[in-house]
Amino acid sequence: MFKDIAFVDLAAQRERLGSRMQVAIQRVLDHGEFIMGPEVAQLEERLQSFCGARHAVTCSSGTDALYLALRALEIGRGDAVFVPSFTFSATGEAVVLAGATPIFVDVHADTFNIDCDSLNAAIKETISANRLTPRAIMSVDMFGQPADYTLIRQVATVHNLHLIADAAQSFGATWNGENVGTLGDVTTTSFYPAKPLGCYGDGGAVLTNDDSTADALRSLRVHGMGVDKFDNVTVGINGRLDTLQASILLEKLAIFEDELKLRDQVANSYSEQLEQIVECPQLAARATSSWAQYTVKVPNRDQLQESLRDLGIPTAVFYRKPMHLQGAYASYPQAPTDLVNSENLPDSVLSLPMHPYMDQEQQERIINAVKACTA
Ligand SMILES: *Cc1c(COP(=O)(O)O)cnc(C)c1O
Numbered sequence: 001m002f003k004d005i006a007f008v009d010l011a012a013q014r015e016r017l018g019s020r021m022q023v024a025i026q027r028v029l030d031h032g033e034f035i036m037g038p039e040v041a042q043l044e045e046r047l048q049s050f051c052g053a054r055h056a057v058t059c060s061s062g063t064d065a066l067y068l069a070l071r072a073l074e075i076g077r078g079d080a081v082f083v084p085s086f087t088f089s090a091t092g093e094a095v096v097l098a099g100a101t102p103i104f105v106d107v108h109a110d111t112f113n114i115d116c117d118s119l120n121a122a123i124k125e126t127i128s129a130n131r132l133t134p135r136a137i138m139s140v141d142m143f144g145q146p147a148d149y150t151l152i153r154q155v156a157t158v159h160n161l162h163l164i165a166d167a168a169q170s171f172g173a174t175w176n177g178e179n180v181g182t183l184g185d186v187t188t189t190s191f192y193p194a195k196p197l198g199c200y201g202d203g204g205a206v207l208t209n210d211d212s213t214a215d216a217l218r219s220l221r222v223h224g225m226g227v228d229k230f231d232n233v234t235v236g237i238n239g240r241l242d243t244l245q246a247s248i249l250l251e252k253l254a255i256f257e258d259e260l261k262l263r264d265q266v267a268n269s270y271s272e273q274l275e276q277i278v279e280c281p282q283l284a285a286r287a288t289s290s291w292a293q294y295t296v297k298v299p300n301r302d303q304l305q306e307s308l309r310d311l312g313i314p315t316a317v318f319y320r321k322p323m324h325l326q327g328a329y330a331s332y333p334q335a336p337t338d339l340v341n342s343e344n345l346p347d348s349v350l351s352l353p354m355h356p357y358m359d360q361e362q363q364e365r366i367i368n369a370v371k372a373c374t375a
Contacts, residue, residue: 003362004312005312005313005314005353005362005365005366006314006353006355007314007315007316007353007354007355008194008353008354008355009355009357009358010193010194010198010355012355012357013252013259013355013356013357016255016357017251017252017255020251021248021251024039024247024248024250024251025244025247025248027247028243028244028247033243034242034243034244035240035242035243036240036243037243037246038243039243039246039247039250040058040240040241040243040246042246042250043056043058043241043246043249043250043253044056044057044058044205046250046253047181047205047207047253048207050179050181050253050256051171051179051180051181051182051207052178052179052181052182053179053181053182053187053207053208053209054208054209054210054211054214055207055208055209055210055211055213055214055217056181056205056206056207057205057206057207057208057214057217057218057221058203058204058205058240058241058246059203059204059205059206059217059221059239059240059241060202060203060204060221060237060238060239060240060241061190061192061202061203061204062090062166062168062188062189062190062191062192062195062204063090063093063094063190063204064204064221064237064239065168065188065189065190065204065205065206066090066091066094066095066138066164066166066188067094067097067098067237067239068188068206068217068220068221068237068239069094069164069186069188069206069217070094070095070098070100070136070164071098071216071220071236072186072206072213072216072217072220073135073136073162073164073185073186073213075095075098075100075135075136075162076098076099076100077099077100078100078132078133079099079100079101079132079133079134079135079136080100080101080103080126080132080133080134080135080333081095081100081101081102081103081135081136081137081138081164082102082103082105082119082122082123082134082136082137082138082161083095083102083103083104083105083138083140083323084104084105084106084107084113084114084115084138084139084140084142084342085104085105085106085107085322085323085324085325085334085339085342086106086107086112086142086319086322086323086341086342086345086346087140087142087166087319087323088168088318088319089323089326089328089329090168091138091140091166091323092104092323092329092332095138096329096332100135101132101332101333102138102323102329102332103122103126103132103332103333103334103335104122104322104323104324104329104332104333104334104335104339104342105118105119105122105334105335105339106118106335106337106338106339106340106341106342107142107341107342107345108341109341109344109345110282111142111145111147111148111282111284112142112143112145112295112345112349113139113140113141113142113145113146113147113148114137114139114140114147114148114152115341116148116151116152116155117337118335118337118339119137119152119155119335120155121335121336121337122333122334122335122336123155123159123161125335125336126333127159134159134161135161135162136161136162136163136164137152137155137156137161137162137163137164138164138165138166139152139163139164139165139166139184140166140168140169141165141166141167141169141170141173141180142169143169143281143289143291143292143293143294143295143318143351144169144170144173144196144289144290144291144292144293145170145173145281145283145284145287145289146165146167146170146173146174146175146180146183146287146289147165147175148175148284148286149163149165149175149176149178149183149184150175150176150286162185162186163183163184163185163186164184164185164186164187164188165180165183165184165186165187165188166188167180167181167183167184167187167188167189168188168189168190168192168195168204169190169195169196169290169292169293170189170196170289170290170292171189171195171196171197171290172196172197172256172257172260172290173287173288173289173290174287174288175286175287176286177286180290181207182207182209185208185210185213186206186207186208186210186213187206187207187208188204188205188206188207189204189205189207190203190204191203191204191205191241191245191249195292196256196259196260196263196290196291196292197249197252197253197256198252199245199248199249199252200244200245200248201242201244201245202245203241203242203245203246203249204241205241219233219234219236220234220236220237220239221236221237221238221239221240222236222238222239222240223236223237223238224236258356259356260290260356262356262357263290263291263354263355263356264288264289264291266291266294266354266355266356266358266363267281267289267291267294267354269360269363269367270294270352270363270367273367274296274367274370274371277370277371277374278296278297278298278370278374279296279297279298279348280296281294281295281296291354292354293316293318293351293354294351294352294354295318295349295350295351295352296349296350296351296352297345297348297349297350298348298350298374299348301317301347301348301349301350304350304370304373304374305317305350307369307373308369308370308373311369311372311373313352313353313365313366313369313370314353315350315351315352315353316350316351317346317349317350317351318349318351319346319349320346321346322339322342322343322345322346323342324339324342325343352366352370353366
């Protein structure tokens with residue numbers, strides 16, 4: 001019969017990589033440098049050349065990447081960081097862990113990315129309240145599409161704010177022909193297994209063109225080290241990427257460009273065939289996406305998800321609650337205007353299976369199921 005449909009098919013990728021992966025892992029087992037072994041430096045070089053950033057500093061997760069970025073920019077107590085509310089909680093979490101205050105801002109309903117009108121209103125209010133110092137905008141490239149960096153950059157420049165790009169979902173994408181990794185002053189990404197470029201555990205990276213920020217990141221990820229980890233010049237964390245994960249990522253990065261093309265094909269064929277049926281994701285003219293998720297909007301989402309589940313089609317809801325309504329974050333400030341889109345999107349979003357190895361037969365089954373369930 002038919003092969004089960006996977007939401008993300010890591011097994012198909014494993015099959016493609018074949019024995020190369022075992023060889024890469026075996027090489028690390030043989031040389032035994034499990035912490036900061038040669039593959040870590042090699043991966044950092046490859047990541048730099050892939051996206052054109054001067055520095056890639058790998059680390060233990062996408063969440064730690066955000067925390068390290070904030071610390072490297074010396075953002076902390078008394079500082080305000082503007083964060084879109086419709087995101088994975090790690091974005092705002094890192095701000096709180098760094099000691100700063102997240103201020104939640106609304107997103108656009110069509111791109112799921114930060115709304116600069118809401119952002120501007122939040123910045124103005126923060127300035128006039130004169131309690132916190134506005135320091136940074138933390139944009140998120142939701143589901144793989146870069147936020148509008150042309151506009152966000154303007155806002156950051158006017159208010160002299162750092163621009164931190166949370167590209168956990170969008171590594172490999174572009175805005176205006178420029179690669180994710182060069183769009184923010186500092187860009188963070190995640191190698192969580194289900195992300196477009198994932199390892200076999202937790203991992204992340206911070207990308208920047210700024211030499212002194214890169215130096216600070218390298219120190220902070222190893223206990224705030226000076227000449228070595230027994231010389232502590234600042235309070236840091238144990239935030240290194242394992243050598244084993246670096247070796248795995250080197251193999252995956254070698255096929256990543258091709259996987260991005262395959263993701264694009266899957267997304268295009270979804271859009272062509274579902275356009276009349278559900279609200280399909282909208283790409284801005286200047287954007288390409290890494291398609292971390294293919295997220296549609298439907299009025300009767302829960303019903304559709306259940307009917308699809310009955311037909312063996314796995315789907316997911318990202319996210320069921322915006323950050324400003326989460327118990328842990330409800331007491332932090334938010335933009336003065338209502339965060340309408342962040343509050344409404346959770347009722348209608350549904351992410352369909354998305355990975356580079358979906359064959360036509362599988363995709364037809366998904367598309368037909370969506371058509372049948374919405375008829
Ligand atoms: C996945 C994700 C993170 C966190 O990455 P981890 O590697 O899981 O820590 C942060 N921000 C966004 C938007 C994410 O999707």
